Amino acid sequence: MSEEPSADATSVASALLSGRYRVHIDRPLPTLDSPLAKAVEADDPRSPGRAMFALVCDPNLIPRFDVTSQLSRLVRLPMVVPVDAGAIAWPATGGRRFAIVFDFSMGERLVPPGAVRFPAWREDRVIREVVTPLIPALRELNSRSLHHRAIRADNLFYADSSRTAAVLGECVSVPPGLSQPVLYEPIDAAIARPAGRGPGRVGDDLYNFGVALVVLLSGGNPVPDLDDEEIIAEKIRAGTYAALVRHLRLSLQMMELLRGLLCDDPKDRWTMKDLELWVGGRHLSPKQPTLPPRAARSIEFAGREYWTRLALSHAMGLNWSDAARLISSGDLENWLRRSFGDEESADSIQTLSAFAGGTPENIDRLISRALMVLEPTFPIRYRRLSARLEGLPQAFAIEYDDDELRPAFEEVLRAKLPQSLLQSQAGPPAEHGPLMKTFDMMSFFVERPLVGQGLERALYESNRPWPCRSPMIARDGVNDLESILPALERVAQRGGASGEPVDSHIAAFCYTHRKSLSESIMRGLNDRDMAARRLAIIRLLAEVQRATGPSQRYPALSAWIAGLLPPIIESFHNRFFRIQLGQEVERLAGDGSLVDLQFIVDSLTARSADTNGFAEARREYMDLAQSVAWLESGGLVSREHVVSKSRQAATFVSATFSGMAILILSIAYVI
Amino acid sequence: MSSQTQTAKPRQSAGKKGLPWPVTALLLLPVVVVLLPTCVVLLIGMVPTAVAYMVDRSRAHHQAITVGVLNFCGTLPGIVDLWERGQTYAAALRISTDALYWLTAYGAAAVGWGIYLVMPPILATYFAMTTARRVVVLRRRQEKLVEEWGEDIRDTTSGAAPSD
Numbered sequence: 001m002s003e004e005p006s007a008d009a010t011s012v013a014s015a016l017l018s019g020r021y022r023v024h025i026d027r028p029l030p031t032l033d034s035p036l037a038k039a040v041e042a043d044d045p046r047s048p049g050r051a052m053f054a055l056v057c058d059p060n061l062i063p064r065f066d067v068t069s070q071l072s073r074l075v076r077l078p079m080v081v082p083v084d085a086g087a088i089a090w091p092a093t094g095g096r097r098f099a100i101v102f103d104f105s106m107g108e109r110l111v112p113p114g115a116v117r118f119p120a121w122r123e124d125r126v127i128r129e130v131v132t133p134l135i136p137a138l139r140e141l142n143s144r145s146l147h148h149r150a151i152r153a154d155n156l157f158y159a160d161s162s163r164t165a166a167v168l169g170e171c172v173s174v175p176p177g178l179s180q181p182v183l184y185e186p187i188d189a190a191i192a193r194p195a196g197r198g199p200g201r202v203g204d205d206l207y208n209f210g211v212a213l214v215v216l217l218s219g220g221n222p223v224p225d226l227d228d229e230e231i232i233a234e235k236i237r238a239g240t241y242a243a244l245v246r247h248l249r250l251s252l253q254m255m256e257l258l259r260g261l262l263c264d265d266p267k268d269r270w271t272m273k274d275l276e277l278w279v280g281g282r283h284l285s286p287k288q289p290t291l292p293p294r295a296a297r298s299i300e301f302a303g304r305e306y307w308t309r310l311a312l313s314h315a316m317g318l319n320w321s322d323a324a325r326l327i328s329s330g331d332l333e334n335w336l337r338r339s340f341g342d343e344e345s346a347d348s349i350q351t352l353s354a355f356a357g358g359t360p361e362n363i364d365r366l367i368s369r370a371l372m373v374l375e376p377t378f379p380i381r382y383r384r385l386s387a388r389l390e391g392l393p394q395a396f397a398i399e400y401d402d403d404e405l406r407p408a409f410e411e412v413l414r415a416k417l418p419q420s421l422l423q424s425q426a427g428p429p430a431e432h433g434p435l436m437k438t439f440d441m442m443s444f445f446v447e448r449p450l451v452g453q454g455l456e457r458a459l460y461e462s463n464r465p466w467p468c469r470s471p472m473i474a475r476d477g478v479n480d481l482e483s484i485l486p487a488l489e490r491v492a493q494r495g496g497a498s499g500e501p502v503d504s505h506i507a508a509f510c511y512t513h514r515k516s517l518s519e520s521i522m523r524g525l526n527d528r529d530m531a532a533r534r535l536a537i538i539r540l541l542a543e544v545q546r547a548t549g550p551s552q553r554y555p556a557l558s559a560w561i562a563g564l565l566p567p568i569i570e571s572f573h574n575r576f577f578r579i580q581l582g583q584e585v586e587r588l589a590g591d592g593s594l595v596d597l598q599f600i601v602d603s604l605t606a607r608s609a610d611t612n613g614f615a616e617a618r619r620e621y622m623d624l625a626q627s628v629a630w631l632e633s634g635g636l637v638s639r640e641h642v643v644s645k646s647r648q649a650a651t652f653v654s655a656t657f658s659g660m661a662i663l664i665l666s667i668a669y670v671i
Numbered sequence: 672m673s674s675q676t677q678t679a680k681p682r683q684s685a686g687k688k689g690l691p692w693p694v695t696a697l698l699l700l701p702v703v704v705v706l707l708p709t710c711v712v713l714l715i716g717m718v719p720t721a722v723a724y725m726v727d728r729s730r731a732h733h734q735a736i737t738v739g740v741l742n743f744c745g746t747l748p749g750i751v752d753l754w755e756r757g758q759t760y761a762a763a764l765r766i767s768t769d770a771l772y773w774l775t776a777y778g779a780a781a782v783g784w785g786i787y788l789v790m791p792p793i794l795a796t797y798f799a800m801t802t803a804r805r806v807v808v809l810r811r812r813q814e815k816l817v818e819e820w821g822e823d824i825r826d827t828t829s830g831a832a833p834s835d
Contacts, residue, residue: 573820573821573823573824574819574820575818575819575820575821576819613820614820614823614824617816617819617820617824618820618824618826620816621813621816621817621824621825624809624810624812624813624816625813627809628806628809628810628813631802631805631806631809632806634802636798636799636801636802636805637795637798637799637802641798642791642794642795642798643791645794645798646790646791646793646794646795647729647731647733647734647737647787647790648733649790649794650733650734650737650786650787650790651733651736651737653737653786653790654736654737654738654740654741654783654786654787655736655740657741657744657782657786658740658741658743658744661741661744661747661779662744662747665744665747665748665751669751
């Protein structure tokens, strides 16, 4: 985390969460820290005796809002569940951070925090204090299709000071799977980057649970001599059980439990029912590990020999340049055909190689697709990017600011690689439909690099709770439409009102959270003309104000926007109207209503009147110019004109004289 | 002139609205019969108007009208006298041969003709005097338009065409 809560904060030391819970930023609780969230004291003024604590999330992450409310209803379970979650003011930066409050109802951790080694647990103690007490929690999560994704030995607590039963620690302070070490993860999740592990699959929690038991029985990391990649390689080679439980002497009973939980094939892995039967006393022979099929002949890659497709796929994903050579040389295709008899896969590799062009993007796509063919159950890989399919949107959000990974995500989506992998997986499970729809949507937006669409729109549409990443308001934790305008108001109050208040992130965020926004606004945002663009900006923000609270006032933001309006005002032709409009804008600037500001500068009636008036004035000007030219060329004194006018004048004069004469005669005759 | 008359006639016929001349003649016949003495006096007195009509080449016949209205005013004293005397043929003959009647009618026609002839030089002089002032007024109006609507109003490469 970049900013630490400390006792040195001299400004406001407590922040309110959800208008109720006080989070004491200056009172840390290091023993309750999660890997990516810091614990501080908290309380509920409505319940003075209630012991609480809060976890303050990393500024670049958000809590698992999607499961927080569900978990908060799981009371009386052996599990630390959240009470509430939301954004709190963060005085150190003037912005906001996300935090979660919990009831402080558990004892100390089973494993001392930060401990590398500790006294190994006996099997009976593991069963009595960990396995049996946690069954209700695991059962409840399983029945609700909720995935904990943070089950680790160091995330288990004693239920109370008696230290006789364990409870599961919290699982909501980070996206699912993000804080799990590679040791704890199934092979495919371990290959994925932590951000790309996704919401979790059935069996992931039981696998994590199995590894946690191994850690307890081993007194720490069972394989301290292996780094992350070696752990994965060893799991692939020998199976997870053999890789992790190599030095432990276990009873048949425990062996059966761990073999079942640590089974690498998700179809063979124990389910909750198997675990409950085992706890209930049903003991069978331990499962024999199902190792991946072995080739008749090995294949050499990057100086080493590989006998299985999984091992080769993993190695190729780590060595992109050698992978390209292996594929284009035809060796991979031959190996699949001859050593596995897999004609279909070999033909696919051959086809991919034939159609791949020489550009770096095409080579990357070739490798990525070849890896899908080699092992479809593995995560999607593209250079440094590695994510389970269902974890790709989450990885996109978490790693969006990585300048190397973001282009990789873009290329993956443009090439529709997730869709290809989804289609290549055997048998469409029920969840493939929504996933395919998500990827199609992301690809659609990525192919349209416009303000309001593009990468940013793909980000927010695929991760709706994710806060807006605009550099202007990133530290404000804006994750809903109602928070946009207050955040911009704070930016203006802090003196950050330079440039335009709507960038590609804010536009995409608004369009994601407000589907009824007009497409004409988006066209305006992408217009090169400054007046048109700024008009679109004020339309967008006014629309957001209408949707989120027209009675709210944002004087600083209004003043900011008023400062951007001169190009719009100047776009009117009539000078007197421009002056009047400028005065109106000045008057409304401090009022705080964007709706009113939009109304006066975006009036169709005024625009139409100005346009028509200008056209009329131009016509009149040109008529006058013609008249002047005619006069100056002697038109008035030309013979034709004089003759014409004098004839008319003569007739008039004659008629006048005649009339007078008739009148005089009439009077004379009467008299 | 005959060709102009021949050219003018179809246009006049085509554009002229009203009754055909035979019908008009038929309608006027009773009037003429009843007012024959008056018509004789008028005919003699309005000869200058007929001449003016014949020599006038303009479509609106300004010359004929200019001479005609004053000529008619000049015949009025004779017509009034005729009607005072009972509109008899003898009175008509006497008035038609009265030099004063001729002087009045033809003198008024002469005044009309004079007005028609003297008007062009008068107007030419007036126009020459007022051209510069008119230009100033028009330019001032243009400047006001520019002040109100901006320099773009001078742009003639796009926008509205001048009104006719």
